[in-house]
Amino acid sequence: MAVEVINLAEREADKIMARSIQEITIEVGDLSGVEADAFESAMMLLVKDSILDKALISIIRTHGKGKCNSCNHEFEMNQRMATCPLCQAFPSEINGGREFRVLSLVIE
């Protein structure tokens, strides 16, 4: 997946004929299935000799958000199968935290 990010960055940089990438911001949701720490280490390893070699890699983590299917209460969801803290009902809809995307690049 880190390679996907590097390829994506290279493609986007090519498109706009950027000479280098100074910064890349990646959003990793807590419920995305991506382990943010492991992903970050993979990035650190793999950026070498790529266009992101010297870039600042910022990883923004977004918390999971859930909405109870029964009472519509919205709450912070730490795992996918959380019960509603208000009415204890299950299941709840996942409303946020599934993101895994490149938000922006700072190019030169």
Next chain:
Amino acid sequence: MCETCGCGKPGEFSIHHPDHDHGHSHNHEPDHGHSHEHDHEHEHEHDHDHKHLQDHEHDPWHNQEHFHDHEQNNDHDHSHNHSHDQPHKRVIDLNIDILSDNNRLAQLNRRFFEGRKVLCLNLVSSPGSGKTSILEKTILALKSSHKMFVIEGDQQTILDANRIEKAGAPALQINTGSGCHLDARMVESALKKLDVEADSVLFIENVGNLVCPALFDLGEQKRVVVISVTEGDDKPLKYPYMFQSSHLCIINKSDLLPYVDFNTEETIKHARSLNPALEFLIVSAKTGEGMDLWFDWLIRQTGSVISPAET
């Protein structure tokens, strides 16, 4: 490449026909393998990476912006390199889903299957739960009535593809090297070599791993997760993504139920709490118990793909 565990290298996988095992597999693979294996170096570079990243972030950028530009207009010598760059610095908003590349390819695979009326199933499980045995039995039982093809995914060896060919279905082996899952690109490459006929069933037996394969759509119509009763009934809770993304859960090795502490009801309850639509079948590939239900399920699926109920 896998975000979850960081394993695998780009382009590392290799594809083998079971027939040509020794010739092909070893020829193609070691070359690629070795050339990519410079990863060892990466390990050393690790430290530096960190430093670079941080240094660059703070020094070149912020310093330049704040100091050189404004203060040192007369001091062109020093600021020149840096200040030239700055005006070109731009922020590009992308908002691109990182899995989009895989998803796009998976979508192409899916169209290919639809066009050829191929039912494609992605079989996932932890290692040793019996995916290959189930496939062998399935092929033996249904080969007279259904055309079946198999793409096997393993890190190494063509053992599984050989087993499948022996059972009577054309198979192709993908070796992922250090990779822990199949992705849509590997399947696409395999499809170019395995001539999957129209109106057939294609089984993709993923690498044994309940973690990473969950995140990679291969273009399959249905995902089947296989667990065995020797694994413990908390599997669904431990690997929720896999159970959430599957359509059918096969609980294999039911013949061992009397000897193990496996609570089938608990397993089903846990899995359904993650994925209320998940179907379950309890089978033993060894004794054949429950396999009829699996064949029925399979035939029902082929019915909706191969001869869709359209008017």
